Amino acid sequence: MEKSLTRPNPNEHEKPEVDSLGIYEGERNENGERHGNGKTLLSNGDMYVGQYRNGFRHGKGIYVFKNGARYNGDWRDGQKYGQGIFWYPDGTRYEGEWICDAKHGFGSYYYMNNDIYEGSWKDDFRHGIGTYLYADTETKFMGTWMEDRMQGPGQLIHACCHFHGFWKLNLPYGRGCFTFENVCMQHGHYIHVKDPMFDDSTLINTDEIIVEATDNDDKRLKESTLKESSPEMGFLPIWRARCITPYNPELLPPETALREEVIKTIITYI
Secondary structure, eight states, X not given: OOOOOOOOOGGGTTSXXXXXXXXXXXXXXXXXXXXXXXXXXXXXXXXXXXXXXXXXXXXXXXXXXXXXXXXXXXXXXXXXXXXXXXXXXXXXXXXXXXXXXXXXXXXXXXXXXXXXXXEEEETTEEEEEEEEEETTTTEEXXXXXXXXXXXXXXXXEOSSOEXXXXXXXXXXXXXXXXXXXXXXXXXXXXXXXXXXXXXXXXXXXXXXXXXXXXXXXXXXXXXXXOOOOOOOTTEEEEEEEEEEEEOOGGGSOTTHHHHHHHHHHHHHHO
């Protein structure tokens, strides 16, 4: 938020304002508040160019962080709200809906390794129905997410086959089946076993944090850079095949049909 508590001389609106909030050039309302189009160079080195309403960033605007990150999109009462694009310093970006400074609604995230997530978000987490494209293998996951993890019914699409089943903490788990070009099906189940090559002593916190300083009370808002979706560390999914049958959609996991209808709706929306 960017509401100034100072009341400048109304005869000096055309001059840049220099105070603890930085330097402002732009329009004001009758109360001396930033209102209309304006530009602010903040004391921390960040910059905002766009629309204001009653002292707050409101409407269309671009916020550029001193570390190279930037946001271009809609604002409401000083917060990112509506449609917008956020570019992170590492080259990743998010395009989609925002509510109260958080990724919320439908949006796409483009990762450094060219992976792509498209789908639902809630409070900065991938949550709901979404698809994840693994660029290096051209494999795609389509299914449900919970608090940033693949969780629940889903489908993994390979070039030669599809896997229909369930996910737990980013890994396929439990009963499922592989379908091969709608000709035959391999039924079985996934189990999780500990990875003998995993060394948890090497774990470090790799979360990257972008700190956005507000310019009215110097509170800190944090934007976390998302990492690529990787399996749950320390475990491996092992497939136990049971039998092979001719293709029959009635033999798919019971939740698959409902989930596929939801995914079709999402794809139509995209």
